[in-house]
Amino acid sequence: MTTLAPNILERIKRIEVTPAIPAILLPLLELLKGPADSVEIGEVVRLASYDNAISAQCLRVANSPLFGIAAPPKSVSAAVVSLGLRRVESILMTCCMGQAFPVKKWVLDPVVFWRHSLGCAMVCRKFSEKLPGSDGETAYMAGLLHDIGFLVNCLAFPEEFTKAMEVARAEQIPLDEAEHATMGFSHSDSGAVLAAQWKLFPDTIQVIAHHHEVEKAETAQALVALVHLGDLLCRMRGMGYGYYERRKVDMISDPGWEILAREYRELDGMDLVRFTFELDDAVGEIFELVSTIFGASTVHA
Amino acid sequence: MTIITQTTSPPSSPFKAIEPVDPLYRQIRDIVYKVSGIYNTDEKLYLLVDGCAKRIKELKLRSAREYLDHLTAHPNRDGELRHLLNELTIGETCLFRSMPQIDALRKVILPEFAADKTRQSMKRLRIWSAGCSTGEEPYTLAMTMMEEGEGLLKGWKIEIVATDLNDRSVEASKAGIYGDYGLRNTTDYYKRKYFVAAESKKLQVKPEVKKLITFNRLNLSEDAKMLFMKGMDLIFCCNVLIYFDGPSKAKVVDHFFGNLNFGGYFFLGTSESLLKLNDAFHLVHFPGTIAYWKPSLNSGRLG
Numbered sequence: 001m002t003t004l005a006p007n008i009l010e011r012i013k014r015i016e017v018t019p020a021i022p023a024i025l026l027p028l029l030e031l032l033k034g035p036a037d038s039v040e041i042g043e044v045v046r047l048a049s050y051d052n053a054i055s056a057q058c059l060r061v062a063n064s065p066l067f068g069i070a071a072p073p074k075s076v077s078a079a080v081v082s083l084g085l086r087r088v089e090s091i092l093m094t095c096c097m098g099q100a101f102p103v104k105k106w107v108l109d110p111v112v113f114w115r116h117s118l119g120c121a122m123v124c125r126k127f128s129e130k131l132p133g134s135d136g137e138t139a140y141m142a143g144l145l146h147d148i149g150f151l152v153n154c155l156a157f158p159e160e161f162t163k164a165m166e167v168a169r170a171e172q173i174p175l176d177e178a179e180h181a182t183m184g185f186s187h188s189d190s191g192a193v194l195a196a197q198w199k200l201f202p203d204t205i206q207v208i209a210h211h212h213e214v215e216k217a218e219t220a221q222a223l224v225a226l227v228h229l230g231d232l233l234c235r236m237r238g239m240g241y242g243y244y245e246r247r248k249v250d251m252i253s254d255p256g257w258e259i260l261a262r263e264y265r266e267l268d269g270m271d272l273v274r275f276t277f278e279l280d281d282a283v284g285e286i287f288e289l290v291s292t293i294f295g296a297s298t299v300h301a
Numbered sequence: 302m303t304i305i306t307q308t309t310s311p312p313s314s315p316f317k318a319i320e321p322v323d324p325l326y327r328q329i330r331d332i333v334y335k336v337s338g339i340y341n342t343d344e345k346l347y348l349l350v351d352g353c354a355k356r357i358k359e360l361k362l363r364s365a366r367e368y369l370d371h372l373t374a375h376p377n378r379d380g381e382l383r384h385l386l387n388e389l390t391i392g393e394t395c396l397f398r399s400m401p402q403i404d405a406l407r408k409v410i411l412p413e414f415a416a417d418k419t420r421q422s423m424k425r426l427r428i429w430s431a432g433c434s435t436g437e438e439p440y441t442l443a444m445t446m447m448e449e450g451e452g453l454l455k456g457w458k459i460e461i462v463a464t465d466l467n468d469r470s471v472e473a474s475k476a477g478i479y480g481d482y483g484l485r486n487t488t489d490y491y492k493r494k495y496f497v498a499a500e501s502k503k504l505q506v507k508p509e510v511k512k513l514i515t516f517n518r519l520n521l522s523e524d525a526k527m528l529f530m531k532g533m534d535l536i537f538c539c540n541v542l543i544y545f546d547g548p549s550k551a552k553v554v555d556h557f558f559g560n561l562n563f564g565g566y567f568f569l570g571t572s573e574s575l576l577k578l579n580d581a582f583h584l585v586h587f588p589g590t591i592a593y594w595k596p597s598l599n600s601g602r603l604g
Contacts, residue, residue, distance in 0.1 A: 172408070236586040246408045249586040250594070272584060273574035273591060277340040284344060 002185045011156045012193045024050050025096040041080050048076040048092055057095040060292050065285055086137035095293055107154045107161045112242035114290045117144055119239035122282055123230040131264040142207040142227045149191025172246040176212045188212055214256040222263040225256035237279050322346050325365045332372055336382055337543035338574040352388035390540050396437045397486040399571050401589030403445055409587055410566055415453050424456055426534045430463040432541030436474030439463035440506050443513040444495050464519035475516050477506030522549060527556040534562050539570035554579045564597035
């Protein structure tokens with residue numbers, strides 16, 4: 001991770017909690033920190049009902065085929081019963097994120113950003129399902145938030161980030177490389193600062209800070225590796241940053257794969273090609289979900 | 302040539318709009334995948350449903366359930382699976398079928414080859430279209446390489462070897478005449494540049510394109526002949542290995558590995574997997590497509 005210059009840190013710290021941030025986001029994050037069995041269902045339901053728009057969205061998402069329940073829940077508490085508390089928390093979080101950032105300053109097309117973030121969340125959960133003992137919802141949340149630094153860059157460094165985006169598009173290189181080349185730091189660095197400010201889980205902060213350089217993660221290396229691989233897969237299967245990345249990805253030779261395989265022996269037997277094809281099945285759903293949640297409130301850059 | 306790909310959308314996906322697809326078809330999809338490596342995504346599941354419908358009619362069965370039994374418990378299940386695979390892949394081929402493969406070739410692989418010192422000194426690339434059917438794939442490759450020959454690969458010698466088991470396919474390939482259906486993905490730019498008018502509104506590939514390609518009959522199971530196909534930089538073998546049983550497929554893939562130069566790539570169809578057949582190949586992802594890579598000698602990551 002790049003050490004940020006004081007003036008850059010200062011600009012990130014000046015991003016205030018805007019009125020657009022749903023009131024329930026920070027309390028929800030607080031709830032999510034606790035172990036699942038210590039969370040009161042009532043508390044989650046109370047938080048969700050605080051914001052009608054969010055609970056309505058939450059139900060729409062819960063009803064999407066991605067979650068595959070036969071009888072669609074009609075209330076947040078019913079959703080908790082059919083989907084489980086953790087998953088409903090993840091869904092609420094997804095909806096909150098959609099409202100958390102003002103729409104005026106988008107540099108990256110917000111639809112592209114949310115497709116990538118939500119896609120990555122879904123891929124990470126599916127990936128985690130292949131690895132017995134890993135927690136799917138933690139993976140989902142980490143995938144959802146991993147690129148939060150792009151939003152920081154849109155808000156705090158709009159001009160510099162626009163330049164980075166232009167370079168990435170023109171040269172068809174990974175966006176983080178273009179950020180380093182033009183700004184001297186990347187969304188991993190700026191995202192980590194915001195994540196610390198928001199007091200996200202330490203593991204999530206590690207993911208945000210190191211998902212492009214897994215070896216540098218100090219803790220939660222397996223989770224960081226999982227999100228790193230999920231991110232790569234999304235970018236190779238039509239849920240990237242909205243432009244062609246001229247690159248070849250050898251996932252199995254990737255340091256992230258090795259780290260994950262050390263923790264989960266099942267990884268060696270995994271059919272990565274089939275997993276890739278299965279992800280294609282979910283892409284359409286992700287696109288629909290993004291227009292459900294974010295469509296109305298976003299503008300194309 | 303690639304047969305089931307994501308490059309063109311089907312006119313409609315009826316099952317999605319009207320009713321959810323019977324879960325039985327997902328079971329059939331699993332069987333097809335385990336035996337052949339072909340995976341129909343949900344979006345393409347209608348192809349499988351259509352294929353099964355034709356087989357059900359042909360066999361005079363009453364339901365998808367009966368057909369599933371036929372595929373799992375019937376003495377002729379292997380033969381039946383072959384019929385089903387035929388239904389799944391028949392008539393789907395066309396020029397420029399898989400744009401993600403062509404993009405990977407032009408934007409990633411050829412620049413990599415052009416920068417490779419060994420290849421740079423030879424300025425020569427050999428490409429093999431194994432199971433070329435009626436020529437759509439080798440011609441697509443030839444035109445793509447001719448485009449690159451005007452820039453990145455200026456002065457390079459390009460050889461394309463196209464083989465098929467079927468004599469008639471080889472003959473049709475040599476003729477290189479295509480109608481609207483075969484040309485449905487070919488842009489006007491390519492049509493004008495690389496084709497001439499032929500009878501009944503068809504187009505024929507120009508001689509200078511044909512000149513790049515050698516057409517031959519070849520059985521991929523003939524070891525002696527396979528050993529002869531050395532020095533390839535790229536091998537395309539789309540929806541051919543799906544018809545081979547496990548051991549024969551493994552043998553062919555081992556040959557392909559041997560036939561490739563270090564740093565070379567092996568492509569299957571866009572919906573096709575090698576399953577777990579050869580550990581020496583590295584599975585690599587490009588945007589929208591995958592390939593199998595024979596690592597370079599200097600990459601330090603051999604098999």
